[in-house]
Amino acid sequence: xxxxxxxxxxxxxxxxxxxxxxxxxxxxxxxxxxxxxxxxxxxxxxxxxxxxxxxxxxxxxxxxxxxxxxxxxxxxxxxxxxxxxxxxxxxxxxxxxxxxxxxxxxxxxxxxxxxxxxxxxxxxxxxxxxxxxxxxxxxxxxxxxxxxxxxxxxxxxxxxxxxxxxxxxxxxxxxxxxxxxxxxxxxxxxxxxxxxxxxxxxxxxxxxxxxxxxxxxxxxxxxxxxxxxxxxxxxxxxxxxxxxxxxxxxxxxxxxxxxxxxxxxxxxxxxxxxxxxxxxxxxxxxxxxxxxxxxxxxxx
Amino acid sequence: xxxxxxxxxxxxxxxxxxxxxxxxxxxxxxxxxxxxxxxxxxxxxxxxxxxxxxxxxxxxxxxxxxxxxxxxxxxxxxxxxxxxxxxxxxxxxxxxxxxxxxxxxxxxxxxxxxxxxxxxxxxxxxxxxxxxxxxxxxxxxxxxxxxxxxxxxxxxxxxxxxxxxxxxxxxxxxxxxxxxxxxxxxxxxxxxxxxxxxxxxxxxxxxxxxxxxxxxxxxxxxxxxxxxxxxxxxxxxxxxxxxxxxxxxxxxx
Ligand SMILES: Nc1ncnc2c1ncn2[C@@H]1O[C@H](COP(=O)(O)OP(=O)(O)OP(=O)(O)O)[C@@H](O)[C@H]1O
Ligand SMILES: [Mg+2]
Numbered sequence: 001x002x003x004x005x006x007x008x009x010x011x012x013x014x015x016x017x018x019x020x021x022x023x024x025x026x027x028x029x030x031x032x033x034x035x036x037x038x039x040x041x042x043x044x045x046x047x048x049x050x051x052x053x054x055x056x057x058x059x060x061x062x063x064x065x066x067x068x069x070x071x072x073x074x075x076x077x078x079x080x081x082x083x084x085x086x087x088x089x090x091x092x093x094x095x096x097x098x099x100x101x102x103x104x105x106x107x108x109x110x111x112x113x114x115x116x117x118x119x120x121x122x123x124x125x126x127x128x129x130x131x132x133x134x135x136x137x138x139x140x141x142x143x144x145x146x147x148x149x150x151x152x153x154x155x156x157x158x159x160x161x162x163x164x165x166x167x168x169x170x171x172x173x174x175x176x177x178x179x180x181x182x183x184x185x186x187x188x189x190x191x192x193x194x195x196x197x198x199x200x201x202x203x204x205x206x207x208x209x210x211x212x213x214x215x216x217x218x219x220x221x222x223x224x225x226x227x228x229x230x231x232x233x234x235x236x237x238x239x240x241x242x243x244x245x246x247x248x249x250x251x252x253x254x255x256x257x258x259x260x261x262x263x264x265x266x267x268x269x270x271x272x273x274x275x276x277x278x279x280x281x282x283x284x285x286x287x288x289x290x291x292x293x294x295x296x297x298x299x300x
Numbered sequence: 301x302x303x304x305x306x307x308x309x310x311x312x313x314x315x316x317x318x319x320x321x322x323x324x325x326x327x328x329x330x331x332x333x334x335x336x337x338x339x340x341x342x343x344x345x346x347x348x349x350x351x352x353x354x355x356x357x358x359x360x361x362x363x364x365x366x367x368x369x370x371x372x373x374x375x376x377x378x379x380x381x382x383x384x385x386x387x388x389x390x391x392x393x394x395x396x397x398x399x400x401x402x403x404x405x406x407x408x409x410x411x412x413x414x415x416x417x418x419x420x421x422x423x424x425x426x427x428x429x430x431x432x433x434x435x436x437x438x439x440x441x442x443x444x445x446x447x448x449x450x451x452x453x454x455x456x457x458x459x460x461x462x463x464x465x466x467x468x469x470x471x472x473x474x475x476x477x478x479x480x481x482x483x484x485x486x487x488x489x490x491x492x493x494x495x496x497x498x499x500x501x502x503x504x505x506x507x508x509x510x511x512x513x514x515x516x517x518x519x520x521x522x523x524x525x526x527x528x529x530x531x532x533x534x535x536x537x538x539x540x541x542x543x544x545x546x547x548x549x550x551x552x553x
Pocket of ligand 2 (some may be wrong): 046
């Protein structure tokens, strides 16, 4: 039996007649990073908000290590979260926001400076949150989530609105947290954004889980990796690739190869004696996965 | 304990609290100062007499609007900026969260009372020195202090409750101020039999108990007896507070 950090069973939330979350069930095992993917309005935020008790579900349960959020003896040390709609007072200094959280949770105040250091905001500790950039606010959110050094993290689009550098920083930060064996549920619109980070992926669409599995399994469901390749002799390369069973089509000034992974494409070029000028693997976008999932059966 | 410390820091770490307190200081200084400087306003020549001191103390309760707004904002700002989400993640019991606000409101109300009393004491001291009289602090003044304290604490509870019931900052402030200054004022003037039973008029019966009848201040003959006013306002506070807790426990945040 695997140790389950977050267990969601039959979770349903309606807003009026609209079903935002529809009978959703999944586990986040301890020590794993699970990507929670879905387009706008799919129900990601509502699900996360229900797990931390901000939204009361119409049906179903969510537990952290077997305990509903409301009954956690020490919530801050059990689960940290960045949730939609949870913010900071713009007129307050960063350090005050953290001290408020720390006092509420019975966490010593020196921990506030530790988490600011951890997210690289030590220099801005006395700055008002209203003067923070979006990226700094996201970091402060992560700092607040990390105050109690929880083993479970629920992060709703932590990279939302960040520039490429910021996204990279968030990724590196999550990887650092995960290496410590934490369970992390992180939501995103884009498979590509989390593909290299997560152990498994949950796909939600119109309130329903439509896929749950590893990134590889999802990618396979979406038709496998696409490789874009260009060479000094595309005709010869196309022939060599076709011989290995790939579907090859012309693409810009090169070839689009489906059915082979990048290493196979390289090997085929080597065997054919063709010099490659470009080789790029394309992870399918979430949209592709959706198309595949709606066209045929999903993966379980 | 941590929850209360956090609530106090929430209040102390935003400018609004300090600005409102500053406004309160100005209000108290102005009203108490004017009564001292201008005897014809109704206080008469300052002799340091007990009723006169009690009347000055009432100017602290007269600034109760400050306590009301600070308490109301303590709730609505949490909703406005989404900090309520973090508060509830750290304290999942919503009843505790609201009770924490009541306690913080109480502490603010008492702090405001102390500040106000110090201001009044300074003004009365100056007035006594100038007039060359002593201060005759007796039961009337003590009663006024007691009513001011109770009135301000209950005011803070009412503010917290209103802020929880009407979460939108703008709506809560507008509704409360229009109700307080327009509706209750008009009702007391035109339909006193009903108006005097409205919450803020009942509160005023608590805060303005002194029987120095004056053309400008002092208790309006329209108001309830102080203890009846206290019981009435307490009733309003109990109902809104219970409603606030019930609503907090069930609503999505
Ligand atoms: N408080 C609310 N009242 C009414 N409808 C709501 C509320 N919160 C969410 N919804 C609706 O529920 C659905 C799911 O919303 P949710 O915010 O969970 O989606 P999401 O997957 O997080 O989307 P996004 O990627 O845009 O953040 C949406 O259709 C949304 O309009
Ligand atoms: Mg969302």
